[in-house]
Amino acid sequence: MMQNMSQSLHSHRALLLPFRHSNRHARPCRAVTPQVRAGLVLPQNPIGIHSGVFVGDWKPQDAERAIKGAKEAGYDLIELNLSVPEEVDAKLTKELLDKYDLKAAGSLGLSMATDISSSDEEVRQAGIKLLTGAIEALNTAGGQDFVGVNFGAMDKYRKPLSAEQWKTCAKSLKEVAQKAADYGINYGLEVVNRYETNILNTSYQARALIDDIGMDNVTIHLDTYHMNIEENSMEAAVKDAEDKLGYIHIGESHRGYLGTGSVDFEGLFRALAETGYKGPLTFESFSSVVVSPSLSTTLCVWRDLWEDPDDLAAKAHKFIEGNWAAAYQLCARPKAWTKPT
Template identity: 50%
Template sequence: MNLIGIHAGVWVGGWSPEETRLALGRAKETGYDLIELTATDFSAIDTDLVRQLLDEHGLAASASLGLTFDADVNNDDPAVVQRGRDKLGGALDLVHRIGSKYLIGALYSTLGKYPTAATPQARANAVAAIRDLAAQAADLGITLGLEILNRYETNLLNTARQALEFLDDVGADNVTVHLDTYHMNIEEPDFVRPVQEAGERLGYVHIGESHRGYLGSGTIDFPAFFRALVDIGYTGPITFESFSSAVVDPALSDTLAVWRNLWDDNEDLARHAHRFITDGLHSARR
């Protein structure tokens, strides 16, 4: 059975002790198995408190981040690439310290709109950085999930096929494809073929609606997607992701263009999403 997760951005915009307790407590109360931490500013996260609360609530965790233009392994400048490598190393240490097994997101790239296409050298630098990170992660029992993003959030991996080619170049078993229905809706031809193409190399899934609001209220073909996951025997985490200006993360909301309120009641949203995902998987398995 899949771990059903929820992104911390549904609950909080930061990682003060009060916000940490609220996010993990609400995740447990609304039925989730896993909480995804936003590790954009991982220095702000009290890893001892997080690990204590994960144990208390019986929750698993993952951590996600995207790189920034001044610290980006998808770059031609060696100094910028090194800063990106350092950021990835810090995020990996955070994942290890909280006892998580998943570091996911735009690990290979800035999370943002590039002004030009990726150069061959920038792509090679990203491949080398992920290969080295994977070796460190393997020693810690950690899996990396490379999230495929739309063209406005990366210039490197926009489709499952591109990600699989990138994984082939990296050549590490603990580096997996991370699909997100929000991005698939923009870049992929449908919600089935990318899942089939990824197959056993699919390691993490984000469930998000086309407008990032309530599941089932947009244009995503969730029945087809859930059926595809079941058909390939996917057993990894399935994490709900939604953003509204009702919850502001200073390091993330502007980057993701969260300009409007798609919801105000995050508890109702979370409970609805949990039912939607579990019912969708149940129907797909019948």
């Protein structure tokens, strides 16, 4: 009996552990295959992918390349880069999404010139205008989640967060989140590392800001790349977010192939399963192979961590699907009975 139990736990753990590889681009040699216990119904979380895995621009041919690639790799959702919303043909995007039966989310990062936490009213209004345009584009494309660093500049601040900055940020977010609510869109605040904002570096801080905003459609967007830098643990970050967790970016510590870096995916998926997370699980990865004029330099994408977007996308999907299934069935396993004391 003990031998069978040991074999069972080893089988589940094999699904949860990342794969290690030694070749130059650290490509996984095999994919995770879900092993779902008979009769167990998994939650239908959409598995998404960032458009930047496939393309840097959003010209008609790029849009179809990305959407088709996401569908062929098995994804349910594609996250659109809305940093320059006027360059996104939202109507065409909606047609392509319908053609390939795919859902959409949208994201961006504000700059110092569009920082809605700024005390400069001209800068603040420029940010609100940009965010409004992005929300409108996402609505036209049929998306329901608007995420990213949409609360301040995605840049390295040279001063710590001030009470005035926090207050201005909350005031601005009430305004733009209301515009999102009018379209039935969730407004997800992405918690990122200290080098990309001085406002939200932890899940706990995001929860506090949401309490000050006081709007039901404002949620927390966690990203494993950033959590790996700032949080005490994956579990703690997920549990700090509680019921406000609405979106997850699944990314490796070096932004390359999943399972080849230092991110604790076992802890992440276990916490998501234990808390009953029902939102998207979106893969995000960047390489100098795909250059985005609005993102690559901002995110300091200097290395080619992968060369084949389709291979990367397919293996990432299997990794997410397999690890989510394994974590969920472990969580759903009936607890052992113990005699009451």
